[in-house]
Amino acid sequence: MRDPDKPQQIIEAAIRVFARNGYYNSRVSDIAREAGIASGTIYLYFKTKDEILVTLFREKMAQWVASVRREVAAERDPLAKVRKIVALHFRVLEENPELAEVLQVELRQGQKFFRGASAHEVSAYFGVINDVLEEGAASGQIRRDLPVKIATKMLFGAMDQLATSWVLGKRAYRLTEAAEPVATIFLKGVCAHGV
Amino acid sequence: MRDPDKPQQIIEAAIRVFARNGYYNSRVSDIAREAGIASGTIYLYFKTKDEILVTLFREKMAQWVASVRREVAAERDPLAKVRKIVALHFRVLEENPELAEVLQVELRQGQKFFRGASAHEVSAYFGVINDVLEEGAASGQIRRDLPVKIATKMLFGAMDQLATSWVLGKRAYRLTEAAEPVATIFLKGVCAHGV
DNA sequence: AATTTCTGACTGAACCGCCGTTCATTCTAC
Protein backbone atom coordinates (compact mmCIF):
# COMPACT_ATOMS: atom_id res chain seq x y z
CA MET A 1 0.00 0.00 0.00
CA ARG A 2 1.04 3.54 -0.66
CA ASP A 3 3.15 5.08 2.00
CA PRO A 4 1.15 8.10 3.12
CA ASP A 5 4.10 10.29 3.93
CA LYS A 6 6.20 9.45 0.93
CA PRO A 7 5.28 12.76 -0.73
CA GLN A 8 6.64 14.49 2.34
CA GLN A 9 9.87 12.52 2.16
CA ILE A 10 10.21 13.43 -1.48
CA ILE A 11 9.70 17.10 -0.69
CA GLU A 12 12.26 17.06 2.09
CA ALA A 13 14.74 15.33 -0.21
CA ALA A 14 13.99 17.88 -2.92
CA ILE A 15 14.73 20.73 -0.53
CA ARG A 16 18.14 19.30 0.22
CA VAL A 17 18.90 18.66 -3.45
CA PHE A 18 17.64 22.03 -4.70
CA ALA A 19 19.56 23.75 -1.90
CA ARG A 20 22.72 22.04 -3.09
CA ASN A 21 22.39 22.38 -6.85
CA GLY A 22 19.55 24.69 -7.71
CA TYR A 23 16.32 23.65 -9.35
CA TYR A 24 17.38 23.58 -12.98
CA ASN A 25 20.61 21.81 -12.18
CA SER A 26 18.94 19.08 -10.18
CA ARG A 27 17.87 15.87 -11.88
CA VAL A 28 14.72 14.12 -10.84
CA SER A 29 16.98 11.13 -10.33
CA ASP A 30 19.03 13.16 -7.83
CA ILE A 31 15.93 13.74 -5.75
CA ALA A 32 15.09 10.06 -5.98
CA ARG A 33 18.55 9.03 -4.84
CA GLU A 34 18.42 11.50 -1.95
CA ALA A 35 15.05 10.11 -0.93
CA GLY A 36 16.31 6.54 -1.28
CA ILE A 37 13.76 5.57 -3.92
CA ALA A 38 13.69 5.03 -7.68
CA SER A 39 13.11 7.94 -9.99
CA GLY A 40 9.93 6.43 -11.35
CA THR A 41 8.41 6.33 -7.89
CA ILE A 42 8.38 10.10 -7.79
CA TYR A 43 5.88 10.05 -10.62
CA LEU A 44 3.47 8.05 -8.50
CA TYR A 45 3.19 11.08 -6.26
CA PHE A 46 3.93 14.07 -8.47
CA LYS A 47 2.91 14.63 -12.05
CA THR A 48 5.98 16.63 -13.04
CA LYS A 49 9.20 18.00 -11.68
CA ASP A 50 7.65 21.45 -11.53
CA GLU A 51 4.90 20.16 -9.32
CA ILE A 52 7.46 19.16 -6.72
CA LEU A 53 8.75 22.70 -6.49
CA VAL A 54 5.32 24.27 -6.45
CA THR A 55 4.05 21.89 -3.80
CA LEU A 56 7.16 22.39 -1.73
CA PHE A 57 6.74 26.12 -1.79
CA ARG A 58 3.02 26.13 -1.12
CA GLU A 59 3.31 23.78 1.79
CA LYS A 60 6.20 25.50 3.51
CA MET A 61 4.73 28.94 2.99
CA ALA A 62 1.37 27.86 4.34
CA GLN A 63 3.03 26.52 7.49
CA TRP A 64 5.04 29.69 7.81
CA VAL A 65 2.05 31.98 7.48
CA ALA A 66 0.09 29.87 9.94
CA SER A 67 2.82 30.08 12.55
CA VAL A 68 3.24 33.82 12.06
CA ARG A 69 -0.48 34.34 12.47
CA ARG A 70 -0.46 32.28 15.63
CA GLU A 71 2.45 34.11 17.21
CA VAL A 72 1.14 37.50 16.19
CA ALA A 73 -2.24 36.75 17.66
CA ALA A 74 -0.54 36.03 20.98
CA GLU A 75 0.73 39.60 21.21
CA ARG A 76 -1.39 42.58 22.12
CA ASP A 77 0.66 45.59 21.20
CA PRO A 78 0.88 46.26 17.45
CA LEU A 79 4.48 47.36 17.78
CA ALA A 80 5.34 44.15 19.61
CA LYS A 81 3.60 42.30 16.81
CA VAL A 82 5.91 43.88 14.27
CA ARG A 83 8.92 42.90 16.32
CA LYS A 84 7.54 39.41 16.56
CA ILE A 85 7.12 39.12 12.81
CA VAL A 86 10.69 40.16 12.17
CA ALA A 87 12.07 37.87 14.85
CA LEU A 88 10.08 34.92 13.58
CA HIS A 89 10.94 35.58 9.94
CA PHE A 90 14.62 35.39 10.72
CA ARG A 91 14.26 32.52 13.12
CA VAL A 92 12.45 30.29 10.62
CA LEU A 93 15.19 30.80 8.07
CA GLU A 94 18.02 30.41 10.53
CA GLU A 95 16.59 27.15 11.80
CA ASN A 96 16.06 25.75 8.31
CA PRO A 97 19.13 26.65 6.32
CA GLU A 98 18.33 24.37 3.40
CA LEU A 99 14.82 25.71 3.15
CA ALA A 100 16.30 29.20 3.36
CA GLU A 101 18.56 28.45 0.44
CA VAL A 102 15.67 27.26 -1.68
CA LEU A 103 13.30 30.06 -0.72
CA GLN A 104 15.80 32.89 -0.99
CA VAL A 105 17.80 31.81 -3.98
CA GLU A 106 16.15 29.12 -6.02
CA LEU A 107 12.53 30.02 -5.84
CA ARG A 108 12.99 33.46 -7.24
CA GLN A 109 13.03 32.39 -10.79
CA GLY A 110 10.62 33.61 -13.23
CA GLN A 111 7.14 33.35 -14.33
CA LYS A 112 6.41 29.94 -13.07
CA PHE A 113 6.64 30.58 -9.40
CA PHE A 114 6.33 34.19 -8.54
CA ARG A 115 3.34 34.65 -10.65
CA GLY A 116 0.92 31.79 -10.61
CA ALA A 117 1.59 29.25 -7.95
CA SER A 118 3.12 31.29 -5.20
CA ALA A 119 1.08 34.46 -5.50
CA HIS A 120 -1.55 33.32 -3.08
CA GLU A 121 0.77 32.24 -0.30
CA VAL A 122 2.98 35.29 -0.56
CA SER A 123 0.06 37.63 -0.49
CA ALA A 124 -1.24 35.89 2.63
CA TYR A 125 2.01 36.80 4.33
CA PHE A 126 1.74 40.35 3.07
CA GLY A 127 -1.77 40.36 4.47
CA VAL A 128 -0.55 39.56 7.97
CA ILE A 129 1.94 42.42 7.91
CA ASN A 130 -0.60 44.75 6.37
CA ASP A 131 -3.18 44.01 9.06
CA VAL A 132 -0.72 44.61 11.87
CA LEU A 133 0.26 47.96 10.44
CA GLU A 134 -3.35 49.00 10.03
CA GLU A 135 -4.04 47.97 13.57
CA GLY A 136 -1.17 50.15 14.71
CA ALA A 137 -2.44 53.06 12.67
CA ALA A 138 -5.91 52.62 14.15
CA SER A 139 -4.48 52.65 17.68
CA GLY A 140 -2.50 55.77 16.84
CA GLN A 141 0.88 54.26 17.57
CA ILE A 142 1.65 54.27 13.89
CA ARG A 143 1.26 57.39 11.76
CA ARG A 144 -2.33 57.54 10.63
CA ASP A 145 -1.33 58.80 7.22
CA LEU A 146 1.16 55.98 6.61
CA PRO A 147 0.82 54.44 3.14
CA VAL A 148 0.33 50.99 4.62
CA LYS A 149 0.69 48.99 1.41
CA ILE A 150 4.01 50.60 0.68
CA ALA A 151 5.26 50.16 4.23
CA THR A 152 4.24 46.49 4.13
CA LYS A 153 6.31 45.89 1.05
CA MET A 154 9.20 47.82 2.53
CA LEU A 155 9.27 45.69 5.66
CA PHE A 156 9.00 42.48 3.72
CA GLY A 157 11.65 43.63 1.30
CA ALA A 158 13.97 44.66 4.10
CA MET A 159 13.65 41.31 5.86
CA ASP A 160 13.96 39.46 2.60
CA GLN A 161 17.13 41.27 1.62
CA LEU A 162 18.74 40.67 4.99
CA ALA A 163 17.88 37.01 4.58
CA THR A 164 19.20 36.82 1.05
CA SER A 165 22.47 38.48 1.99
CA TRP A 166 22.81 36.06 4.85
CA VAL A 167 22.26 33.06 2.60
CA LEU A 168 24.56 34.33 -0.12
CA GLY A 169 27.20 35.18 2.45
CA LYS A 170 27.27 31.50 3.43
CA ARG A 171 25.36 32.20 6.62
CA ALA A 172 28.51 33.50 8.27
CA TYR A 173 26.71 35.19 11.14
CA ARG A 174 23.52 34.90 13.11
CA LEU A 175 20.60 36.24 11.17
CA THR A 176 18.50 36.63 14.29
CA GLU A 177 20.89 39.26 15.58
CA ALA A 178 19.64 41.53 12.83
CA ALA A 179 16.04 41.25 13.99
CA GLU A 180 16.17 43.89 16.67
CA PRO A 181 17.87 46.61 14.59
CA VAL A 182 15.64 45.91 11.59
CA ALA A 183 12.48 46.17 13.66
CA THR A 184 13.70 49.29 15.41
CA ILE A 185 14.64 51.15 12.23
CA PHE A 186 11.38 50.19 10.59
CA LEU A 187 9.24 51.13 13.57
CA LYS A 188 11.02 54.44 13.94
CA GLY A 189 10.17 55.05 10.31
CA VAL A 190 6.48 54.36 10.62
CA CYS A 191 5.58 55.41 14.14
CA ALA A 192 3.72 58.53 15.08
CA HIS A 193 6.04 59.34 17.95
CA GLY A 194 9.54 58.13 18.88
CA VAL A 195 10.23 54.46 19.53
CA MET B 1 34.10 42.85 -40.97
CA ARG B 2 32.63 42.25 -37.59
CA ASP B 3 29.94 44.66 -36.68
CA PRO B 4 31.21 46.30 -33.51
CA ASP B 5 27.84 46.78 -31.91
CA LYS B 6 26.37 43.46 -32.80
CA PRO B 7 27.00 42.19 -29.25
CA GLN B 8 24.95 45.11 -28.03
CA GLN B 9 22.14 44.28 -30.43
CA ILE B 10 22.20 40.70 -29.23
CA ILE B 11 22.00 41.82 -25.63
CA GLU B 12 19.09 44.13 -26.32
CA ALA B 13 17.31 41.34 -28.15
CA ALA B 14 18.03 38.98 -25.29
CA ILE B 15 16.50 41.41 -22.82
CA ARG B 16 13.29 41.49 -24.80
CA VAL B 17 13.20 37.71 -25.18
CA PHE B 18 14.06 36.93 -21.57
CA ALA B 19 11.50 39.48 -20.42
CA ARG B 20 8.88 37.68 -22.46
CA ASN B 21 9.71 34.04 -21.71
CA GLY B 22 12.25 33.83 -18.95
CA TYR B 23 15.81 32.67 -19.34
CA TYR B 24 15.34 28.92 -19.24
CA ASN B 25 12.34 29.05 -21.51
CA SER B 26 14.11 31.10 -24.15
CA ARG B 27 15.90 29.39 -26.99
CA VAL B 28 19.09 30.81 -28.37
CA SER B 29 17.30 30.74 -31.68
CA ASP B 30 14.60 33.01 -30.22
CA ILE B 31 17.22 35.59 -29.38
CA ALA B 32 18.67 35.24 -32.85
CA ARG B 33 15.30 35.74 -34.50
CA GLU B 34 14.59 38.75 -32.30
CA ALA B 35 17.95 40.22 -33.26
CA GLY B 36 17.32 39.44 -36.91
CA ILE B 37 20.37 37.20 -37.28
CA ALA B 38 21.09 33.49 -37.48
CA SER B 39 21.54 31.49 -34.31
CA GLY B 40 25.10 30.56 -35.19
CA THR B 41 26.06 34.21 -35.39
CA ILE B 42 25.47 34.59 -31.67
CA TYR B 43 28.36 32.21 -31.09
CA LEU B 44 30.71 34.54 -32.90
CA TYR B 45 30.16 37.00 -30.08
CA PHE B 46 29.28 34.92 -27.04
CA LYS B 47 30.73 31.61 -25.99
CA THR B 48 27.56 30.27 -24.38
CA LYS B 49 23.99 31.18 -23.62
CA ASP B 50 24.94 31.81 -20.01
CA GLU B 51 27.50 34.34 -21.10
CA ILE B 52 24.77 36.41 -22.70
CA LEU B 53 22.91 36.67 -19.42
CA VAL B 54 25.98 37.37 -17.37
CA THR B 55 27.22 40.03 -19.78
CA LEU B 56 23.80 41.60 -19.94
CA PHE B 57 23.63 41.86 -16.21
CA ARG B 58 27.14 43.12 -15.72
CA GLU B 59 26.81 45.77 -18.36
CA LYS B 60 23.46 47.12 -17.26
CA MET B 61 24.41 47.09 -13.61
CA ALA B 62 27.67 48.89 -14.30
CA GLN B 63 25.81 51.62 -16.19
CA TRP B 64 23.29 51.87 -13.40
CA VAL B 65 25.88 52.19 -10.67
CA ALA B 66 27.77 54.76 -12.69
CA SER B 67 24.69 56.90 -13.16
CA VAL B 68 23.75 56.63 -9.49
CA ARG B 69 27.23 57.68 -8.48
CA ARG B 70 27.07 60.64 -10.81
CA GLU B 71 23.70 61.84 -9.60
CA VAL B 72 24.59 61.31 -5.97
CA ALA B 73 27.79 63.27 -6.36
CA ALA B 74 25.73 66.18 -7.65
CA GLU B 75 23.89 66.46 -4.35
CA ARG B 76 25.33 67.96 -1.19
CA ASP B 77 22.97 66.94 1.55
CA PRO B 78 23.21 63.25 2.55
CA LEU B 79 19.46 63.08 3.06
CA ALA B 80 18.87 64.49 -0.39
CA LYS B 81 21.29 61.88 -1.69
CA VAL B 82 19.16 59.11 -0.23
CA ARG B 83 16.08 60.58 -1.85
CA LYS B 84 17.97 60.77 -5.09
CA ILE B 85 18.98 57.12 -4.93
CA VAL B 86 15.42 56.00 -4.39
CA ALA B 87 14.05 58.23 -7.11
CA LEU B 88 16.66 57.09 -9.58
CA HIS B 89 16.26 53.42 -8.70
CA PHE B 90 12.58 53.57 -9.50
CA ARG B 91 13.04 55.79 -12.51
CA VAL B 92 15.53 53.45 -14.19
CA LEU B 93 13.15 50.53 -13.84
CA GLU B 94 10.11 52.46 -14.90
CA GLU B 95 11.83 53.70 -18.01
CA ASN B 96 13.10 50.25 -18.95
CA PRO B 97 10.24 47.87 -18.33
CA GLU B 98 11.82 44.95 -20.16
CA LEU B 99 15.07 45.37 -18.30
CA ALA B 100 13.04 45.60 -15.11
CA GLU B 101 11.39 42.30 -15.88
CA VAL B 102 14.71 40.60 -16.43
CA LEU B 103 16.43 42.13 -13.43
CA GLN B 104 13.58 41.66 -10.97
CA VAL B 105 12.25 38.31 -12.03
CA GLU B 106 14.61 36.38 -14.23
CA LEU B 107 17.96 37.23 -12.83
CA ARG B 108 17.18 36.03 -9.37
CA GLN B 109 17.85 32.46 -10.03
CA GLY B 110 20.38 30.54 -8.24
CA GLN B 111 23.98 29.99 -7.91
CA LYS B 112 25.04 31.13 -11.30
CA PHE B 113 24.13 34.75 -11.06
CA PHE B 114 23.71 35.93 -7.56
CA ARG B 115 26.85 34.36 -6.42
CA GLY B 116 29.65 34.54 -8.90
CA ALA B 117 29.06 36.89 -11.75
CA SER B 118 26.85 39.50 -10.26
CA ALA B 119 28.34 39.76 -6.80
CA HIS B 120 30.75 42.48 -7.77
CA GLU B 121 28.23 44.76 -9.45
CA VAL B 122 25.61 44.38 -6.75
CA SER B 123 28.09 45.09 -4.02
CA ALA B 124 29.17 48.24 -5.84
CA TYR B 125 25.60 49.46 -5.61
CA PHE B 126 25.47 48.53 -1.96
CA GLY B 127 28.68 50.48 -1.56
CA VAL B 128 27.10 53.65 -2.88
CA ILE B 129 24.23 53.42 -0.43
CA ASN B 130 26.55 52.48 2.40
CA ASP B 131 28.77 55.49 1.77
CA VAL B 132 25.87 57.90 1.72
CA LEU B 133 24.58 56.59 5.02
CA GLU B 134 27.99 56.85 6.61
CA GLU B 135 28.30 60.37 5.36
CA GLY B 136 24.98 61.19 6.96
CA ALA B 137 26.06 59.62 10.23
CA ALA B 138 29.28 61.60 10.14
CA SER B 139 27.36 64.83 9.61
CA GLY B 140 25.06 63.93 12.47
CA GLN B 141 21.89 63.99 10.40
CA ILE B 142 21.68 60.24 10.67
CA ARG B 143 21.87 58.43 14.02
CA ARG B 144 25.52 57.92 14.80
CA ASP B 145 24.84 54.50 16.26
CA LEU B 146 22.98 53.29 13.17
CA PRO B 147 24.07 49.83 12.06
CA VAL B 148 24.89 51.09 8.58
CA LYS B 149 25.33 47.74 6.88
CA ILE B 150 21.95 46.58 8.04
CA ALA B 151 20.28 49.85 7.06
CA THR B 152 21.89 49.63 3.62
CA LYS B 153 20.42 46.22 3.03
CA MET B 154 17.07 47.35 4.34
CA LEU B 155 16.89 50.25 1.92
CA PHE B 156 17.97 48.15 -1.00
CA GLY B 157 15.54 45.42 -0.02
CA ALA B 158 12.69 47.87 0.37
CA MET B 159 13.29 49.40 -3.06
CA ASP B 160 13.77 46.00 -4.59
CA GLN B 161 10.54 44.67 -3.19
CA LEU B 162 8.57 47.66 -4.36
CA ALA B 163 10.06 47.13 -7.79
CA THR B 164 9.32 43.42 -7.82
CA SER B 165 5.72 43.94 -6.76
CA TRP B 166 5.35 46.51 -9.47
CA VAL B 167 6.72 44.16 -12.13
CA LEU B 168 4.66 41.20 -10.95
CA GLY B 169 1.55 43.37 -10.77
CA LYS B 170 1.94 44.04 -14.48
CA ARG B 171 3.22 47.54 -13.81
CA ALA B 172 -0.29 48.75 -13.18
CA TYR B 173 0.75 51.99 -11.53
CA ARG B 174 3.61 54.44 -11.56
CA LEU B 175 6.54 53.09 -9.61
CA THR B 176 8.06 56.54 -9.23
CA GLU B 177 5.12 57.62 -7.13
CA ALA B 178 6.37 55.29 -4.43
CA ALA B 179 9.75 57.00 -4.29
CA GLU B 180 8.80 59.81 -1.98
CA PRO B 181 7.01 57.69 0.66
CA VAL B 182 9.74 55.06 0.61
CA ALA B 183 12.47 57.63 1.11
CA THR B 184 10.52 59.39 3.83
CA ILE B 185 9.78 56.26 5.83
CA PHE B 186 13.35 55.09 5.54
CA LEU B 187 14.82 58.45 6.49
CA LYS B 188 12.50 58.77 9.44
CA GLY B 189 13.79 55.38 10.53
CA VAL B 190 17.45 56.24 10.36
CA CYS B 191 17.63 59.93 11.19
CA ALA B 192 18.79 61.38 14.44
CA HIS B 193 15.97 63.89 14.59
CA GLY B 194 12.62 64.17 12.80
CA VAL B 195 12.44 64.38 9.01
C1' DA C 1 -1.26 -23.55 8.83
C1' DA C 2 0.38 -24.05 4.42
C1' DT C 3 -0.06 -23.03 -0.35
C1' DT C 4 -1.55 -20.47 -4.17
C1' DT C 5 -3.24 -16.36 -6.31
C1' DC C 6 -3.57 -11.68 -6.69
C1' DT C 7 -2.57 -6.79 -6.07
C1' DG C 8 -0.35 -2.64 -6.81
C1' DA C 9 3.73 -0.12 -5.10
C1' DC C 10 8.06 0.14 -6.77
C1' DT C 11 11.88 -0.13 -10.03
C1' DG C 12 15.17 1.65 -13.50
C1' DA C 13 16.51 0.99 -18.28
C1' DA C 14 15.14 2.95 -22.33
C1' DC C 15 12.81 6.39 -24.99
C1' DC C 16 12.35 10.59 -27.27
C1' DG C 17 11.95 15.46 -27.81
C1' DC C 18 14.44 19.34 -27.02
C1' DC C 19 17.89 22.78 -27.70
C1' DG C 20 22.77 24.44 -27.12
C1' DT C 21 26.40 24.17 -30.00
C1' DT C 22 29.12 23.19 -34.23
C1' DC C 23 30.86 23.65 -38.83
C1' DA C 24 30.61 23.00 -43.93
C1' DT C 25 28.96 26.16 -46.91
C1' DT C 26 27.45 30.68 -48.74
C1' DC C 27 27.65 35.43 -49.03
C1' DT C 28 29.75 40.17 -48.94
C1' DA C 29 32.91 43.84 -49.02
C1' DC C 30 37.07 45.23 -50.36
Add this chain to the structure above:
DNA sequence: GTAGAATGAACGGCGGTTCAGTCAGAAATT
Protein backbone atom coordinates in the same frame (compact mmCIF):
# COMPACT_ATOMS: atom_id res chain seq x y z
C1' DG D 1 40.00 36.76 -55.70
C1' DT D 2 39.98 36.39 -50.96
C1' DA D 3 39.19 36.93 -46.01
C1' DG D 4 36.25 36.49 -42.78
C1' DA D 5 31.32 37.30 -41.37
C1' DA D 6 27.08 35.03 -41.47
C1' DT D 7 24.18 31.12 -42.09
C1' DG D 8 21.18 27.27 -40.56
C1' DA D 9 20.89 22.27 -40.97
C1' DA D 10 22.45 18.72 -38.37
C1' DC D 11 24.44 16.72 -34.27
C1' DG D 12 24.67 14.94 -29.68
C1' DG D 13 23.70 14.44 -25.15
C1' DC D 14 20.92 15.49 -21.67
C1' DG D 15 17.21 14.48 -18.68
C1' DG D 16 12.08 14.33 -17.86
C1' DT D 17 9.02 10.85 -18.38
C1' DT D 18 7.26 6.20 -19.36
C1' DC D 19 6.09 1.43 -18.74
C1' DA D 20 7.06 -3.54 -18.81
C1' DG D 21 8.60 -6.14 -15.33
C1' DT D 22 9.51 -7.45 -10.26
C1' DC D 23 8.30 -8.74 -5.82
C1' DA D 24 6.52 -8.19 -1.02
C1' DG D 25 2.74 -8.82 1.28
C1' DA D 26 -2.49 -9.43 1.51
C1' DA D 27 -6.41 -12.33 0.43
C1' DA D 28 -8.28 -16.63 -0.96
C1' DT D 29 -8.23 -21.46 -1.07
C1' DT D 30 -7.10 -25.93 0.56
